[in-house]
Amino acid sequence: MSQLAVDQNEAPEGARELLLHTASTIMREGDIVDISLSELSLRSGLNSALVKYYFGNKAGLMKALLDRDMQGIVHAVDALMSKEWDPEARLRHHIGKMVETYYETPYLNRLLMRLVRESDPEEAHRIADSYLSPLSRAYDRLIKDGVKQGVFRKVDPQLFYFTATGACDRFFSSRLVLKHCYDTEALTAELRDRYREHCIDFIMAGILAHN
Amino acid sequence: MSQLAVDQNEAPEGARELLLHTASTIMREGDIVDISLSELSLRSGLNSALVKYYFGNKAGLMKALLDRDMQGIVHAVDALMSKEWDPEARLRHHIGKMVETYYETPYLNRLLMRLVRESDPEEAHRIADSYLSPLSRAYDRLIKDGVKQGVFRKVDPQLFYFTATGACDRFFSSRLVLKHCYDTEALTAELRDRYREHCIDFIMAGILAHN
Numbered sequence: 201m202s203q204l205a206v207d208q209n210e211a212p213e214g215a216r217e218l219l220l221h222t223a224s225t226i227m228r229e230g231d232i233v234d235i236s237l238s239e240l241s242l243r244s245g246l247n248s249a250l251v252k253y254y255f256g257n258k259a260g261l262m263k264a265l266l267d268r269d270m271q272g273i274v275h276a277v278d279a280l281m282s283k284e285w286d287p288e289a290r291l292r293h294h295i296g297k298m299v300e301t302y303y304e305t306p307y308l309n310r311l312l313m314r315l316v317r318e319s320d321p322e323e324a325h326r327i328a329d330s331y332l333s334p335l336s337r338a339y340d341r342l343i344k345d346g347v348k349q350g351v352f353r354k355v356d357p358q359l360f361y362f363t364a365t366g367a368c369d370r371f372f373s374s375r376l377v378l379k380h381c382y383d384t385e386a387l388t389a390e391l392r393d394r395y396r397e398h399c400i401d402f403i404m405a406g407i408l409a410h411n
Numbered sequence: 412m413s414q415l416a417v418d419q420n421e422a423p424e425g426a427r428e429l430l431l432h433t434a435s436t437i438m439r440e441g442d443i444v445d446i447s448l449s450e451l452s453l454r455s456g457l458n459s460a461l462v463k464y465y466f467g468n469k470a471g472l473m474k475a476l477l478d479r480d481m482q483g484i485v486h487a488v489d490a491l492m493s494k495e496w497d498p499e500a501r502l503r504h505h506i507g508k509m510v511e512t513y514y515e516t517p518y519l520n521r522l523l524m525r526l527v528r529e530s531d532p533e534e535a536h537r538i539a540d541s542y543l544s545p546l547s548r549a550y551d552r553l554i555k556d557g558v559k560q561g562v563f564r565k566v567d568p569q570l571f572y573f574t575a576t577g578a579c580d581r582f583f584s585s586r587l588v589l590k591h592c593y594d595t596e597a598l599t600a601e602l603r604d605r606y607r608e609h610c611i612d613f614i615m616a617g618i619l620a621h622n
Binding site for chain 2: 309313316355360363366367369380395399403405406410
């Protein structure tokens with residue numbers, strides 16, 4: 201395979217997904233929001249010219265990774281909101297899924313902020329409209345439903361969006377704290393499960409009406 | 412003043428503090444965790460050779476800024492823990508102060524993680540021992556006191572440290588979300604006050620025992 205160019209016939213099946221998967225793994229393991237193309241090539245076993253073929257350049261690869269990860273979240277939240285569940289069951293489920301998502305993709309919020317910051321206004325708007333606004337609308341509906349039914353205390357859905365996501369994300373985005381203060385690796389299934397239970401318990405206690 | 416070197420007699424009084432203050436302002440306004448020395452010189456009105464004189468280089472300036480900001484927090488938490496307050500009053504006060512701190516220095520957690528990540532092991536340990544461990548011990552004592560007195564629900568102090576700080580920080584570290592979804596600037600005193608009340612209300616509801 202040429203180092204300089206790839207045509208469609210040379211691109212192995214599933215290569216695009218493998219590049220995204222490998223980039224995700226590198227950023228997750230290294231606790232970083234960047235990759236080197238030579239490491240990507242080495243770890244995936246794929247020619248780095250395929251990055252150019254599929255994504256144009258590294259920035260395009262990062263954008264495609266954000267799209268992959270955020271589309272998964274927006275679809276899951278849409279599916280949740282279309283279920284006939286009560287607000288408490290919905291929120292409880294959502295918090296657990298959010299912790300699992302940040303465990304799988306601990307770089308996600310930093311990647312999102314970085315791409316919004318570094319993109320031109322048009323692309324920043326696309327990201328906001330495609331991913332941030334749908335999530336914000338879902339929170340709005342979910343929290344207002346619960347408040348109306350008397351299940352939730354009167355909480356501002358917009359501010360709650362920040363406290364809840366910040367709480368669920370912190371453990372994984374600040375895992376250097378765990379490493380250096382407690383000699384603990386945050387990315388283990390056991391700690392993920394403990395943190396998920398803690399977040400569900402803590403956030404639900406913070407929002408449920410205590411009649 | 413020479414562009415190349417500065418001796419003590421040429422360094423204006425308060426220049427070190429002004430450089431740190433200006434660097435902090437630039438990162439706060441720009442929502443970034445980096446500065447250009449030429450912008451620092453322009454905004455402070457000081458010769459950028461003073462950076463070399465006081466801090467060695469830009470990395471040294473960043474380290475001094477982290478020290479300035481984190482020492483302030485550790486002193487404030489020490490003072491809080493030496494007061495004869497009950498755990499509920501202490502935590503309520505601490506949450507409010509935490510939101511105010513992230514409003515003033517929204518870059519702080521990212522700067523901390525960046526310097527821990529980029530430092531050699533010895534310096535990473537110094538940061539952890541000087542700032543992270545004292546805060547972790549204070550949380551441990553504060554939460555355990557409250558649980559023992561039956562004021563707080565049985566919460567893991569270590570996990571609570573992440574949920575509470577993550578909740579208080581998110582609004583200011585993710586202010587691009589506000590900007591692009593709601594056309595709102597997060598760094599206003601009015602929004603700071605609303606978010607502070609929200610965080611106090613939400614976190615206290617999440618941890619107080621409801622007998």
